[in-house]
Amino acid sequence: xxxxxxxxxxxxxxxxxxxxxxxxxxxxxxxxxxxxxxxxxxxxxxxxxxxxxxxxxxxxxxxxxxxxxxxxxxxxxxxxxxxxxxxxxxxxxxxxxxxxxxxxxxxxxxxxxxx
Amino acid sequence: xxxxxxxxxxxxxxxxxxxxxxxxxxxxxxxxxxxxxxxxxxxxxxxxxxxxxxxxxxxxxxxxxxxxxxxxxxxxxxxxxxxxxxxxxxxxxxxxxxxxxxxxxxxxxxxx
Numbered sequence: 001x002x003x004x005x006x007x008x009x010x011x012x013x014x015x016x017x018x019x020x021x022x023x024x025x026x027x028x029x030x031x032x033x034x035x036x037x038x039x040x041x042x043x044x045x046x047x048x049x050x051x052x053x054x055x056x057x058x059x060x061x062x063x064x065x066x067x068x069x070x071x072x073x074x075x076x077x078x079x080x081x082x083x084x085x086x087x088x089x090x091x092x093x094x095x096x097x098x099x100x101x102x103x104x105x106x107x108x109x110x111x112x113x114x115x
Numbered sequence: 116x117x118x119x120x121x122x123x124x125x126x127x128x129x130x131x132x133x134x135x136x137x138x139x140x141x142x143x144x145x146x147x148x149x150x151x152x153x154x155x156x157x158x159x160x161x162x163x164x165x166x167x168x169x170x171x172x173x174x175x176x177x178x179x180x181x182x183x184x185x186x187x188x189x190x191x192x193x194x195x196x197x198x199x200x201x202x203x204x205x206x207x208x209x210x211x212x213x214x215x216x217x218x219x220x221x222x223x224x225x226x227x
Contacts, residue, residue, distance in 0.1 A: 055213045
């Protein structure tokens with residue numbers, strides 16, 4: 001158990017809908033990262049938050065947004081969903097701004113299926 | 116690393132043998148970190164080994180070791196005495212500022 005909690009574990013929704021994925025980082029970790037892993041693909045970096053502020057943005061679509069709250073949990077919002085958004089979405093956390101000297105601790109992921 | 120490349124989509128090894136997974140990266144930074152993560156069928160991402168770029172000594176964790184060639188921007192993973200439980204997707208990752216970027220992965224099969 002990495003200590004990172006993602007909910008829900010599975011989500012099935014229809015095209016055009018909006019969903020929210022939630023991530024609770026390890027206790028005390030200030031950084032939260034979001035990744036998308038499509039079927040048999042690598043991990044695409046989406047966005048990084050540190051202590052409530054966006055610090056780095058990767059290949060995140062404009063239909064996607066994220067935020068980190070004062071209690072450090074984070075939410076990834078996906079809207080106007082398309083079939084191609086079906087993927088495993090991972091959240092990871094680390095104690096500091098980067099992962100230097102430590103590692104990124106990953107949650108179990110949320111499996112999103114768009115039908 | 117701004118980009119991470121794993122040129123071997125699939126590799127296989129006999130149980131108890133040694134296998135090396137390749138990874139190259141590109142970065143303009145002088146201070147960065149490199150990682151190998153393992154993703155078994157459960158899809159959980161598990162850290163295998165990490166390397167600080169400022170350290171010349173190659174990292175080692177039990178049967179896992181790396182060959183870090185900083186000038187060549189190469190970071191390969193060697194698995195010795197391969198076990199059936201090593202079968203997984205392996206991702207090489209590197210930092211660029213606060214972001215952590217991964218390669219496309221190498222699927223490792225361990226044959227009994």
